[in-house]
Amino acid sequence: MSSTLHQPSLFPRPAPTLAVPAVIDAALRGGADLALSLSAGKDSQALVYLVAPWFRAQGYPGRCYVVHADLGRAEWPQTAELVERMAADVDLPLLVVRRPKGDLIARFEERLEATRASGAPFWPSSASRYCTSHLKAGPIDTALRNPAPFWPSSASRYCTSDLKRGPIDTALRSAEVVISAEGVRADESHARAKKPAVEVRSGITASSQQAARNLAMMEPEAALAARQPGQRVALNWRPLLHFNTEEIWQACGTSTADLQRRRRLYAAGQHEAALLGWPCHPAYVFGNERLSCAFCVLGSQNDLLNGAQHNPELYAHLIELEIVGQATFKNGWSLTQLPVTGEAARLRDQVLAGKTLTL
Structure with missing residues (x-):
């Protein structure tokens, strides 16, 4: 009987390189615009820091710029300034876009009102036996079958589609x-x-009833080859697809070890020392594993707790929305269950006592 011994590789991992499919190079050499999406999280920061100098070195003729979708009150308060600094670090113009009808908190509130206005009952009762009438005796009523989602979820990520x-x-x-x-x-x-390094961004690529002109349904190479003047081809490109976390931190100018050291300092109350010279978003030093808005419905309890401790007014307002909308932030799990302390706990208790806060 033989066994296989698993030993560490004798060869170090090769230095990471950008994933640049031939179709991306061809499009850029043809004058395509390149927009670098920046949220201020570590991955998008690494993207900007690596791709901007690479773009210049290639001598491409088109425009290259940074684009940031501002979520308004839902953002960490440090994000706007950081985005400006990161774009300035690579000397690229910054385009900040926003939802015209209001920020993410306003979108939450709109969805809440739409749900309440529908008047659709939630649980069946003796007076409203929709479990029988709609699932056995007749078609399901539209309002009951598809109640407007209140909070976003993995199945309804309107925060991404509407705000970003x-x-x-x-x-x-x-x-x-x-x-x-x-x-x-x-x-x-x-x-x-499972995502490819490049794909057509079908939502804004030219479409047609004629298959030969329906660029939105083609592969990137075919769409560019078939494009006629006046038709748009948009591509999504993921140049960091095969980078690991340590390589991302290094591209940002730091390391996992440095982050862990700073987190220990911050946890010990040495906040100024922990953040001094830190090149990335401070939420990582606070303890966040991932960065999006201050409260993400897909975020871990750890990241939500950090968001609450550092953004207590926003935390309390979201609890108000839970109460008014009669729906928890996560499915079956309320923000009130976070083990907050200090100002966040004080404001939470005010809301639960029936006192109204204004954000």
Whole structure:
């Protein structure tokens, strides 16, 4: 009987390189615009710091700029200034886009009102036996079958579609051939590992009933080859797809070890020393594993707790929305369950005592 011994590799991992498919190079050499999406998280920061100098070194003739979707009150308060600094670090113009009808908190409130206005009952009762009438005796009523989602969820990520993708799509329409570069990495999740390095951004690519002109349904190479003047081709590009976390930190000018050291300092109350010289978003030093808005419905309890401790007024307002909308922030899990302390706990208790706060 034989066995296989698993030993560390004798050869170090090769230095990471940008994933640049031939179709991306061809599009850029043809004058395509390149928009670098920046949220201020580590992956998008690494994207900007690595791709901007690479773009200049290639001598491409088109425009390269940074685009940031501002979520308003839902953002960490440090994000806006950091985005400006990161774009300035690579000497690229910054385009900040926003949802015209209001920020993410306003969108939460709109969805809440829409849900309440529908008047659709939630649980069946003796007076409203929709479990029988709609699931056995007749078609399901539209209002009951598809109640307007209140909070976003993994199945209804309107926070992304309405506040990020939509406003960014509007900005990208300024060019006939445009590439949106994103800091997506394969080791973040199984779903992201399956994503290609490049694909057509179908929502703003020319479509048609005629298959030969329906660029939105083609592969990137075919769409560019079939494009006629006046037709738009937009591509999503993921140049960091095969970078690991340590390589991302290094691209940002730090390391996992440095982050851990700073977290220990911050936890010990040495806040100024912990943040001195830190090149990335401070939320990571606070303890966040990932960065999006201050409260993400897909975030871990750890990250939500950090968001609450450092943004107590926003935390309390979201609890108000839970109460008014009679729906918890996560499915079956309320923000009130976070083990907050200090100002966050005080404001939470005020809300639970029936006192109204204003954000």
